[in-house]
Amino acid sequence: NAGVMQNPRHLVRRRGQEARLRCSPMKGHSHVYWYRQLPEEGLKFMVYLQKENIIDESGMPKERFSAEFPKEGPSILRIQQVVRGDSAAYFCASSPLWDPNNEQFFGPGTRLTVL
Amino acid sequence: AQKVTQAQTEISVVEKEDVTLDCVYETRDTTYYLFWYKQPPSGELVFLIRRNSFDEQNEISGRYSWNFQKSTSSFNFTITASQVVDSAVYFCALTRMAGNMLTFGGGTRLMVKP
Numbered sequence: 155n156a157g158v159m160q161n162p163r164h165l166v167r168r169r170g171q172e173a174r175l176r177c178s179p180m181k182g183h184s185h186v187y188w189y190r191q192l193p194e195e196g197l198k199f200m201v202y203l204q205k206e207n208i209i210d211e212s213g214m215p216k217e218r219f220s221a222e223f224p225k226e227g228p229s230i231l232r233i234q235q236v237v238r239g240d241s242a243a244y245f246c247a248s249s250p251l252w253d254p255n256n257e258q259f260f261g262p263g264t265r266l267t268v269l
Numbered sequence: 270a271q272k273v274t275q276a277q278t279e280i281s282v283v284e285k286e287d288v289t290l291d292c293v294y295e296t297r298d299t300t301y302y303l304f305w306y307k308q309p310p311s312g313e314l315v316f317l318i319r320r321n322s323f324d325e326q327n328e329i330s331g332r333y334s335w336n337f338q339k340s341t342s343s344f345n346f347t348i349t350a351s352q353v354v355d356s357a358v359y360f361c362a363l364t365r366m367a368g369n370m371l372t373f374g375g376g377t378r379l380m381v382k383p
Contacts, residue, residue, distance in 0.1 A: 187370060196275075196360055196373040197314075210370060245314065249369060258371065260306075260314040 156181065158248050158261035159228075166267045173233040173240070175264045179248030185209075186229040187258060188221060191243040203229060236268045271296045273363050275374035282351050283382050290346045290377045292361030298322075303337065303344045304362040304371065314360075320344065351381045 159178040167173050179186050184205050189197040202210040203223040214221065218236075223229040233240055243265050247258035272295040282288045294303065305317040318328065320337050328335045332349045348355055358378045362371040 185369065189371070189373075196273075196375045197362075197371070199370040199372070202370055213370070243312065247371075257304075257316055257319055258369065260316075262313045265312070 158183075158246060158259050160244075160246050160261035160264050162264060163262060164265050164267070166269060167236045168269050169237055170235050173236050173266055173268075175231040175233075175244050175246075175266070176228040177231070177246030177248075177261060178228040179246075180250075180259050183248035183250045183259070185249045186223050187247045187249075188229075188231050189245045189247065191245065191263075193242070197245060200231070233266075236266075238268050241266055241268045271298075271301075271363050271365065271372045273361050273372050273374035275359075275361055275377050277377045278375065279378045279380070281380045281382065284353060285350050287347060287349050288351050288379065288381075290348075290359050290361075290379065292344045292346065292374060294342050294344065294361070294363050296363060296365065298365045300365075302364045304364070305335070305344075305346050306360045306362065307357045308360065308376070309357040317346075317359075348379075351379075353381050353383055355379060356381045 158180055161176050186203045188200040190200055191197045199213040201214050201221045205223055206225050218234045220232045243263045245263045246261045249258050274293045301322045303320045307315040307317055318335055325337050334347045336345045358376045360376045361374040364371050
C-alpha cells in the first residue's frame with residue numbers, strides 16, 4: 155500500500171516562473187491538505203481539499219497560489235510568478251475521513267528553491 | 270484561534286541522557302487532538318502519537334513517553350536513554366473537531382551526541 159506521494163521531490167525555479175507541485179494521496183483517501191515549511195520554521199497549514207472541492211483555504215496567500223484536487227489525478231499546488239520568499243518545503247498529507255481523529259499521513263515533501 | 274508553543278528551539282544532550290521536550294497549546298475548543306511528529310534530517314515527517322482531549326492518561330512506547338496535562342495545557346514528550354538516531358526536529362501539533370488542519374509548534378531541534 156503506497157504512501158502519500160509527492161513529486162517532484164526537489165524543484166528549482168527562477169523568479170517569475172511557475173511551480174507545480176503534485177500530491178497523490180494514499181489509496182482510499184479523499185482528503186488532502188497542503189502545508190508549507192519555511193526554513194527553520196514549523197509547518198503552516200495552507201489549504202484543505204476534497205475531490206473537486208476546496209474546503210478551507212484560509213492559509214493560502216491571496217495572490218499567486220492556487221490548489222486543486224480533480225476527480226481524477228493528483229492534487230496540484232500551483233505557484234505563479236515565484237519569488238525568493240516562496241522557497242520552502244511543501245508537504246502534502248491525506249486522510250480517509252473528515253473526522254480529525256484520523257491521522258494525517260504525510261508525503262515526503264517537495265523542496266522548492268527559487269533562484 | 271489555536272496556538273502551539275514549543276519554547277525550546279534547540280536541545281543538545283549526550284547519548285543515554287533522558288530529555289523532555291515541552292509543548293504548550295492554546296485552544297477554545299473542548300474537544301481537540303494533540304500530536305507529536307518527528308522530522309529526521311532526511312526531511313520526512315514521522316507520526317509518533319495522537320492523543321484526544323478526553324484521554325489524559327500518560328502513554329509509554331518503548332523509550333518514548335508522553336505526559337498530557339489539561340490543567341496546564343501541556344503535552345510533553347520524554348525520550349529515555351536517548352540515542353544518536355533520536356537526533357531530529359520534533360513537532361507538537363493540535364487539531365480541532367471542525368476542520369482537520371493541524372496547527373504546528375515551531376519545533377524543537379534535538380541533537381544527541383555520542
